[in-house]
Amino acid sequence: MYPPVDPTIIDIGPITLRWYGLLMATAVLVASWIASREVERRGQSSDDLWDLLIWILIPGFIGARLYYVFIQSPRSAQGIGHYLANPIEILQVWGGGIHIFGGLIFGGIALWIYCSVRKLPILVFLDAITLGLPLAQAIGRWGNFINQELYGPPTTLPWGLRIDPQHRIAPYNDLTTYPESTYFHPLFLYESLWNFLGFALIFWISRRFQAQLRDGDIALLYLLWYPLGRFFLEFLRTDSWFFPGTPFNVVHVLTAIAISTAAFFLYRRHRPSAVQESNG
Template identity: 45%
Template sequence: MDPVAIRIGSVALVRWYGLLIVGGAILAAFIGSQEAKRRGEDPDHIWSAFMWCLIGGIIGARLQFVITASLENPAYLQMYLANPLNIINTREGGVGIFGALGGGLLAYYLYTRRNGLPFWQWADIAILGLPFAQAVGRWGNFFNQELYGGPTNLPWGIAIDCAHRVTPYLCPPLGDFTEATRFHPTFLYESLWNLFVGLALLYLARRFARQWPAGSIFNLYVVAYPLGRFLVEFIRLGTPLALGLTLGQFFSLAAGLAGLSVFILRLRRAASAEPSASA
């Protein structure tokens, strides 16, 4: 599996991972602009905020990887301390989805403040495209042969080249797992979950947008995506941090519980305000 989409001779110009991430981001912006238009808002704001969110997401994603990798493996911490420029070198390590979401959200908030837009209303608009972007972007892991699960006999198991195997699933002579071994395609599981979340949010936005307070659709995303990520982490190969859970699962729990709490609190506030408003 070649991770490079476009190359000239031996020079890799564009990798599938980056191409899919950018393509997914453009798809998310398109869906958000269509939702803005449906609500009678200016769709150009979505496209204007696009670069803000892309830059913020990249910075946040890299910071998450650097922090979590340093916590899980002291060798990474020593590397970053010895050569701080490696912090911005994405070829030395990778990125993190929760950091990308946090960085992109902060950038989007700053954009709405700068342009005098109600943040929660525009968060509901923009969030509708994000699950679809994630569904597309996750296929980058397939081309990179990374973030897969344990061995499986299921018909949709995927082959992983020996060069991309991790302990304890190495090929001979270092390990006992042959090239014929198939692994869980956890990228596919998460991609399908994101697709389901995106479709569900589109339905809820049309069914309840006028009944729920602004920001509710965004809050539901913050609940739904971490739920799927939490479950997939049980299959994906990773290092447990505590209680048999990985750091990604702890991030998922924190984000999901926070999103659910805010969603319930905002609904209760809206319900309690209705009697006084109609009195």
């Protein structure tokens, strides 16, 4: 059982240092260092990787925030109406509220444009970034813990998470039915552990089978692993909009598309006939 943590580390005059921002910065730096080592291992310049990150991080965060505000927030504690009435808060990402799929879409487009303009091997840099991405996600998810978001339905399991009433969404903000002693599934923890395991597995595969892997395979493995876990964890979400009369939401559709597409291309790339053609 996890007690709430103050989201603010320290206030220095007008400057506020928050756990959410610190964890996000740590996640980005760790993943970027892993990516820079990977591009060097593949014979590319790490300077190109660091230059690239400047151009994809901003679109990535914008996409992640917009996805959350316009698709995810209708079931959040604030809701899309709050953001439309207070548009300046759309920019306040330090308060929590970003979504990985928006980041992947916008960041992926920025990556493609940058590599095309600079004549860089897109798949090599895509592999490098997705190699460290699961670790970044695993670290960043603890920001959800600090902000008391990304929790599941009530649970009596010993690792349940307490959520303060002001951070709960309906119907769990009804303290008569769900008193303050109620504990919830720590969904952030489940996803963090899944991502830690995914990073370890994909990193091991990248080294153990490097002779068999082709450019782009690491990205495809990521698009298999992360969406697979996310598909099942979405059934525990309390802040998503679900298709009426179903237990499915938009993320279920996106993850299913990602899994099937990644599996198709991995099979096509590594089926016996394709391997023979490549070796020939």
